[in-house]
Amino acid sequence: MSKPTLHIPAVPARPGEAPDFSYVHLAPAGAALRPDPRVPVRETVELADSLIRVLDEEGKARGAWDPKLEPSVLLAGLQNMVLTRVFDDRMQRTQRQGRITFYVRSYGEEAVSVAAAAALAETDMLFPSYRNQGLFLARGVSLVDLMCQLLSNTRDMCKGRQLPVMYHSAEKRVFSISGNLATQYPQAVGWAMAAAIKGESQLAAAWIGEGSTAAADFHHALTFAKVYKAPVILNVVNNQWAISTFQGYAGGEQRSFAARGPGVGIAGLRVDGNDFLAVYAATQWAAERARSGEGATLIELVTYRAGAHSTSDDPSRYRPREEFGEWPLGDPVQRLKQHLIQIGTWSEAQHEALLATVEEQVATAWKQAMAFGTLNEGEKLDPKLMFSDVYKEMPAHLQLQCAQMESGI
Amino acid sequence: MSVTSTMNMVQALNSAMDVMLERHASVVVLGEDVGYFGGVFRVTDGLQKKYGAHRVLDTPIAEGGIIGAAIGMGVNGLRPVAEIQFADYIYPAYDQIVSELARLRYRSAAAFTAPLTIRTPCGGGIRGGQTHSQSPEGVFAHVSGIKTVMPSNPYDAKGLLIAAIEDDDPVIFFEPKRLYNGPFDGDPDKPAQSWLGHPMAEVPQGYYRVEIGKASVAREGSAVTMVSYGTMVHVCIAAAEAEGVDAEVIDVRSMMPLDMDTIAQSVEKTGRCLIAHEATRFAGFGAELSASIQERCFWSLEAPIERVAGWDTPYPHAFEWQYFPGKQRVQRGLRQLLNIEG
């Protein structure tokens, strides 16, 4: 007779062991049905447990989810993913040089941000997590602006108040990144509720990691999104790892994260997050659903965090180094490149040229950003900025403290 | 001058939201039971019927969700007035308030802001036990980036709530629930009073503001300054009168920003200061008041500053009147303070 024992989620492979992704439930490209975006929630249950894929092993687009994009859109997507990756690599190096204090790469999951941004309207509001720099780049926020934030220099959009990578862009409608996980989720729902209250057609989209789905704010967001049918797209970037914590600890073993959508009462889609076309198509589907008044969609984007969690992290201490090479969904940049070559729009030589151009672009931007100072060199932000923007008007006690600081107290 | 009517605090708060819902399409009210039912204390009574379910929203029972969503609404151009049904239930929203609401303007260098008002009934004296009686104003006054206010009468309640809704900074608006229907002098054995006939219950029907960040002198005097807010303002006045002390009672009204000028002016005049609040004493808001008064008025002090506050325990149901810092405790504090010859 069996008795209950405490279940400890299984981690497929630890350092020194062979990578094992047999736990990842896969489906062939083109296999998933694409229902009308206005279907009742219960008709998305299968999609939430399945895996929406468009690109096959050869780079061919297959099935009903193929968004049939113009080559120019695909090319722009590739360029933005390459830009994201080159930018990440370069910033990682500058952190090692001591010029910035902290950095977070999105290596291996660039499609999650870039494809979604491409599928949404420019007026839609994006609520990113700290690994969504692709959203800023795809929306056209300048490299120099992002770099100045990383440097906390005189042109820092956050005026020296935020850890590197906590960007924002009001102009490009990308919300301020918080260091606290999942808080942006209910905020995105509220933003979408406001749009609906005002009768506006913009929607909100938010991203969190699969680890953050354990937070109360995830559940608050889903509940509010369901109750009010808020025009919001809630993305869960399942990159398998929350620092050293495997996705099983967020509850990914028994059921997909996407399945929590229909479980709560909103549509759910499980998507190949390294497939630019699939991410684009799923986002497009969810956007159409939201704009038609059918409410929110929870999209799980299955991907792999190919790099470290941050510059403070060393993943070789908790997972095999070779994992990314064995990752069944491949590299998003390679897969879109392969597709573009496959459809005759792109070549290896063009890709090499693109890489060189982007490297140059990032290097040039870095020089420009450095001209506005770094944390340790050159011009510095006025420390008085510490006291502004706490409130709209500076209260008397802060004025006093500001004066005290200036006088060296 | 607009037409006035006699209102209790519930009606005054209701009127404030009514006025603001009427004036600004961006104002929305949300919270548990606030819509169809009109709130467990009836503060939002009739508003949904008048302005519709899209502007007066009943919400799921998730305080973190209410505040998280309200922040998003604020970012998207609305002026949400969120109700947390009891201040005791505000803690699930603490992260959203402290890490998000309070910091948003700062962290984004004013690129994003959320002009949110959080209304929440606080305080004891209603036999509510420890989950319906807390006064967590000090917890929020401590947080940079939000304003914290607490009215003590219907007139201030309406004027301050209108000012809070119009404020571009987030405001936590504490409503001393014991004062909803009448002033309370801290003596539970006396029959309950209504607001009827109280001068501060004459409330303009229309729009007016009571500026956030200004304390008021609730009673003039010269022998001692009593600094308080909410229910305790009335207890202080009653204690001063029972004790026959020529006390000046300052109603702080706004914990942050704090009107130290009004407080200091009084303490410099009287040389003696008693601070009274319902919240627990240790590291309570009275500690900030005491420290600030000491810094500003040290050379005027004839005696150590006296604090009368709730005991440092949870709020007990059966021992409510032993816990509540009522008239007797304030009187004792006054005597202690005045017995010290300067």
Added chain:
Amino acid sequence: MARYSMRLPDLGEGTVSAEVIAWRAKVGDLVTEDAPLVEMATDKAVVEVPSPVTGRIVSVTGSPGESVAVGAELAVFETESVITPTSSVASEVSVPVVVADAAPKVTAVVDRAPRPVRASPATRRRAFEAGIDLTQVRGSGPGGRILRRDLDKTSTVEYQEIPVIGVRRVIAQRMAEAKRHAPHFAYVEEVDVTELEWLRQRLNAEHRAEWSYLPFIARALVKVLQQFPQCNAHFDADRNVIKRYGAVHLGIATQTPDGLKVPVVRDAGRGDLRALAAEIRRVTEAAREGRASRSDLGGSTITLTSLGKLGGIVSTPILNLPEVAIVGINKATERVVVRDGKIAIRRMMNLSSSFDHRFVDGYDAAAMIQALKMQLEQPETIFAE
């Protein structure tokens, strides 16, 4: 170690209490025998009371202004201790000492640190603004805290408040008492002192002295009083008797820095003029310098009062109770007078006297002054036996 309790001695003649003016040492101080301990005021004088032993003061009784009963404990000393005053350096540097025996050693440190001031911030500010050094103010509040009213005693903000203590209080009490109880009969007569002036100058030249009129008048008064014993008397109100004295113990009203005092020339008729002048000088100087002994300050039977050059024409002296007569000397000056139908210039001086009319009739008073006048106008009679 032993305790020595010092009780307040009778500082006057039959005084029942004395008022503390100022402590010269405080609790914790180590005092040596005969070192100044406390200044006390009796009815008549401020007296410095020395420490009777060498020891550390454990406790004292009475704050300035307070009265201590004779026989009551004034101070307690810890004596025969190993304590010896140490130098300031030695007491401030603590040197670790290896102690061989287990018994804890009592190491006393002389308390020389400034007294920590206990006062509310408001009092401190008032003191600062008024320029008052709070270490010099004695606090009457709990734990010696300086109160607002303690400060007001020394405050100079609007007016100076001077506590009526010590000699002044005694003066005030006695003046008021005299006026309240004794119906004063005032009598003024002029005296031709032309002859006395010649005599005085001659004697001063002969004896290289600087005698004023006072010893002459004193001597004349002593003589006259033999005929008027009712004026050389005390009224004992408690027993309701008049005490007529044989000897004249002459009080000399003297202006001192502390106020009016009345040192006494005992048995003023005892010696010659020189001795009398010297004794007057001695007791008045001692009174002025605050070093009059107890016997110098009590027991006068009649008082002479003179304002010297400020004497004016007439004054109305107040009796020095329990005496019944006081003779005031006004200023001597040359005046035009009629002598034997002719205008003459004579040196004239008025005597303004007061008598307790309860016990001295106006006739007797006038007769006494007339007798004195006769003596002074024929000064050789002063010296006749």
